[in-house]
Amino acid sequence: MGRWEPNARDRLALAALELFGERGYEQTTVAEIAGRAGLTERTFFRHFADKREVLFSGGVDLRGLLERGVAEAPDTAGPIDAVAAALTAISAVFAERPDFVRQRHAVVEATPELRERELIKLASFASALTDALRQRGVPALAASLAAETGMAVFRIAFQRWAQQTDQKTDLARLIHDSLDELRAMTAGAATEDRVGHRPGR
Amino acid sequence: MGRWEPNARDRLALAALELFGERGYEQTTVAEIAGRAGLTERTFFRHFADKREVLFSGGVDLRGLLERGVAEAPDTAGPIDAVAAALTAISAVFAERPDFVRQRHAVVEATPELRERELIKLASFASALTDALRQRGVPALAASLAAETGMAVFRIAFQRWAQQTDQKTDLARLIHDSLDELRAMTAGAATEDRVGHRPGR
DNA sequence: TCGGCGATGACAGTTACTGACATCAGTCGC
DNA sequence: GCGACTGATGTCAGTAACTGTCATCGCCGA
Known part of the structure; x- marks a missing residue:
């Protein structure tokens, strides 16, 4: 097993969609998204250029x-x-x-x-x-x-x-x-x- | 003469367009725009909902x-x-x-x-x-x-x-x-x- | 086994934006 | 003409998005 859980990016995207659905986009902080995915805010921004982009970088090109x-x-x-x-x-x-x-x-x-x-x-x-x-x-x-x-x-x-x-x-x-x-x-x-x-x- | 120079909103919009043209949008802070217009950052946000909006609230409807x-x-x-x-x-x-x-x-x-x-x-x-x-x-x-x-x-x-x-x-x-x-x-x-x-x- | 790589964490800093309260020239009612 | 009121502004503190920098530490190849 690796040092970290795999698929950090997907976990972040899923956590974000859930939280946005539960409390709304503006009421959700990036730290909360990262927390639910078991990561930190800094890591979120290594995977997505900004808070919005987490909903727009789906797998399909x-x-x-x-x-x-x-x-x-x-x-x-x-x-x-x-x-x-x-x-x-x-x-x-x-x-x-x-x-x-x-x-x-x-x-x-x-x-x-x-x-x-x-x-x-x-x-x-x-x-x-x-x-x-x-x-x-x-x-x-x-x-x-x-x-x-x-x-x-x-x-x-x-x-x-x-x-x-x-x-x-x-x-x-x-x-x-x-x-x-x-x-x-x-x-x-x-x-x-x-x-x-x-x-x- | 009033207590303040008139047309604060127009002055802000003009200052913003100038500064964005000179240094670019991202290299310009709201404080700088307000400063050039002789106002403060807080006043900028009383006239425009956000930094971008200053370019999109022209006079004509x-x-x-x-x-x-x-x-x-x-x-x-x-x-x-x-x-x-x-x-x-x-x-x-x-x-x-x-x-x-x-x-x-x-x-x-x-x-x-x-x-x-x-x-x-x-x-x-x-x-x-x-x-x-x-x-x-x-x-x-x-x-x-x-x-x-x-x-x-x-x-x-x-x-x-x-x-x-x-x-x-x-x-x-x-x-x-x-x-x-x-x-x-x-x-x-x-x-x-x-x-x-x-x-x- | 050692050294570099890569994903992550920790932390400090900037800036957009907000809320709360203070200030003070004009203005309106009396 | 005086006092209350208004409306545009200033001041200040605070939150959260985003960035730069350095440290950490499993993994993998030489």
Whole structure:
């Protein structure tokens, strides 16, 4: 047996999720998290850059999964389709541990500080998608738009999925339904008059 | 003359922007900001909830502007058009003080902590747009999608606008061009095969 | 067996942020 | 015109997030 209990990092992450759920994020000190994990505050900060990050360093590399999802999409797929494929890929990860994901999401939703961190993570996902699309030869503007709207669709679908009490509909389905709705909306919206702006280029 | 110099809040915001530009956000303490404004640290925190907020409490109520922009869009306008009108409305605010906006943006871009705060502000804008659309009778899903994709378009257009060294193209134009590109992309993307997912309901 | 490595502990220090109380120019009621 | 009241500020003490530095000590390879 080693000098220390193994999996210090996982123990810290688990203790943090428990305590945040019990007393809330702000009412929990880092020292308390470390204590429950049988470690000290200093060691906590050796594993996580800050108090928030303990909820955002899960085992799975979602960024990589997104990049691969785009890269492996068929050549015939347009930017939006490639992004949709990537989103479908990561939705499988969430589907594996729905209870854990929902518990974590409840804590994040309840705490503005954690929502900020979540948003910047999602923004970095969008950035990864953009890069992956550009590698497929997609022009910069189209790549950014597909990536950002893709993540917007994901956020909305995930929100709906997490709110479900009955877990009736799976995440991939919600993503594709939302994407279809978006297609219908953008198609349906005629090129109306634009206030004070003349078209052309 | 009053007991204190007037506009304490504005002095603090100005001092902060200057110092963040000179030494960077992390290398600047709140005490230094307050000192340059002729005040104390405690007074800083009476005006701003935290150190970041000093860059995000500008005079203009962008949220309200967005809500009104949607509310005042013609009845014939679809959700996307209403959002486009609202975005056009706030782009005018940025166009009024381009130098200030760009300086502020440079500081925000350089600091992850500030980027987080920026993202949550934009998310709250999306939320405001969603509510305003729902008040027009737009169904929940369509409202969320129009609002979130609208803000995605805004982020991309703003990024491009801020990067321009020559200020050649105005923000409203970039927003509408991006929106047109998005329309073209979603329309062009055929309903491809969806991996492991059967359509229907 | 010895010496370096790596994860941890111990401890002091900085800074963001908060609560409680004091100060004092203007202002309002009388 | 005087006293109570208000509102913006200062002062001070305290908490907690985070960092730098050095010590500790099983393990592992030479």
